[in-house]
Amino acid sequence: MSSMAKKSIEDILIESLDQPVHEGEKQQLDQRLALDKDVRKQHDQYLKIREMMRRKRETSFGPYFSVRVATRIQNMRKEIDHQILFFFKKYQLAALGILIAIVAVNIISAKDISVQSVLGIDEKNINNVVNDADSITFDFYKTLNEQL
Amino acid sequence: MRHEGKVAAVICSILGDGMEAEDVGQEVFVKFYQSLGKFKGESAPATYLIRIAINQSLNEVKKRKRKNNLFTSIDQGKNVKMMDDQDIQNVIQAELNKLDPDFQSVVTLRLIEGYSTQETADILDIPLGTVLSRLSRAQKKLREVLIKYV
Numbered sequence: 286m287s288s289m290a291k292k293s294i295e296d297i298l299i300e301s302l303d304q305p306v307h308e309g310e311k312q313q314l315d316q317r318l319a320l321d322k323d324v325r326k327q328h329d330q331y332l333k334i335r336e337m338m339r340r341k342r343e344t345s346f347g348p349y350f351s352v353r354v355a356t357r358i359q360n361m362r363k364e365i366d367h368q369i370l371f372f373f374k375k376y377q378l379a380a381l382g383i384l385i386a387i388v389a390v391n392i393i394s395a396k397d398i399s400v401q402s403v404l405g406i407d408e409k410n411i412n413n414v415v416n417d418a419d420s421i422t423f424d425f426y427k428t429l430n431e432q433l
Numbered sequence: 434m435r436h437e438g439k440v441a442a443v444i445c446s447i448l449g450d451g452m453e454a455e456d457v458g459q460e461v462f463v464k465f466y467q468s469l470g471k472f473k474g475e476s477a478p479a480t481y482l483i484r485i486a487i488n489q490s491l492n493e494v495k496k497r498k499r500k501n502n503l504f505t506s507i508d509q510g511k512n513v514k515m516m517d518d519q520d521i522q523n524v525i526q527a528e529l530n531k532l533d534p535d536f537q538s539v540v541t542l543r544l545i546e547g548y549s550t551q552e553t554a555d556i557l558d559i560p561l562g563t564v565l566s567r568l569s570r571a572q573k574k575l576r577e578v579l580i581k582y583v
Contacts, residue, residue, distance in 0.1 A: 299569045303543070303550050333583040334576055338525055338544045341518075344441040346455045351434045354462045361463065 298328055302335065434462070436479050439546075440486045446545045447490040447537065449526055457493055461486045476555060483556050487541070491534045498530075521582055528578050536571040539564055544572075 294317050297310045306314065317324045392398060440461055441454070448454045464485050465478075472481060516524075529537055542553040543564070550568070554561045 295573070296569055299572050300565060303565060303568060330576060330580060330583055331572060334572070334579050335544055337521060337579070337583060338540075338575075339547060340442060340446065340545050343438060344445045344450075345438055346441050346458050350437055350455070350458070354434070354459050357459055357463055358466055 294324060295327065298324070299331060302331060436482050439479060440482055442546055443483055443486045443541060444490050446526070446541045447487075447529070448493055449523075453493065457489050458486075461489050464489070480552075480556050483542075484558065487538045487557070491538065494530055494534065494537075516582070524582065525579065528575060532571055532574065536567050536574075539567040540571045540575070543568055 294314065297306055297314050300306055301311070301314060305311075318328060391404070437458075440458055444454045444457050444461070448457060461482065465482055468485075472478075476484075529540060532540065538557055539553060542548045542556060543550060548556065550561060550564050554564045557564070
């Protein structure tokens with residue numbers, strides 16, 4: 286019996302344990318199993334090893350595993366929030382300084398101190414808009430008659 | 434959790450029972466939660482979870498190998514006839530961890546957890562032929578070392 290032939294029959298034998306093999310291979314395997322004691326022994330060994338390896342009991346991570354996972358996810362989210370907060374904290378002081386500087390410049394440059402001057406709104410523009418609004422007239426009945 | 438048992442089984446097959454296995458288990462569900470946005474439903478959630486579990490466990494194996502941390506102390510001198518089921522499971526686990534990770538994942542899913550070859554291929558996202566060839570090579574290697582226990 287050549288080693289090549291033996292290897293081939295071993296491959297067929299192993300494959301046959303997981304899925305149906307081709308008809309020709311099946312016949313070859315059945316024939317060898319019937320005639321060759323070594324192949325039969327090999328077949329039995331593979332079956333026993335597979336049986337030995339198969340899981341025989343249920344496994345679990347124990348009670349409250351889901352609670353532990355949920356807690357871990359919550360902690361992870363808190364950690365991300367904390368990181369975001371920490372990232373922006375560095376810029377908080379600088380942003381506050383810039384804001385105070387803008388307000389101070391507005392107050393200094395304004396003629397009189399008012400809410401508009403602090404917010405940096407041009408007072409002349411506001412007055413213009415109000416004046417323009419007064420000059421607009423709308424005669425409802427005239428427009429209605431024209432439409433009819 | 435619906436799939437906790439399946440995830441626990443896969444992780445414990447590779448890493449053994451213990452706190453580290455549970456840590457990896459938690460990591461698997463956290464990773465699943467984090468990747469929910471990317472999950473397109475191409476495979477069943479259980480398949481996706483088991484895939485993460487396999488990858489996380491094999492990463493842990495790599496870490497342990499780097500640290501040269503043996504999984505379970507095996508009494509090599511112990512008489513085979515004196516060995517109980519737990520001893521034999523420890524031997525199997527130690528031998529499994531000597532295999533290449535690609536072979537280990539196939540053997541874990543097919544031979545230990547009893548998934549079909551097609552399910553194994555789906556979980557690992559590899560062709561069925563690859564599963565069969567890896568199974569064949571892994572079983573030959575395992576037979577060489579486990580033959581004395583049968």
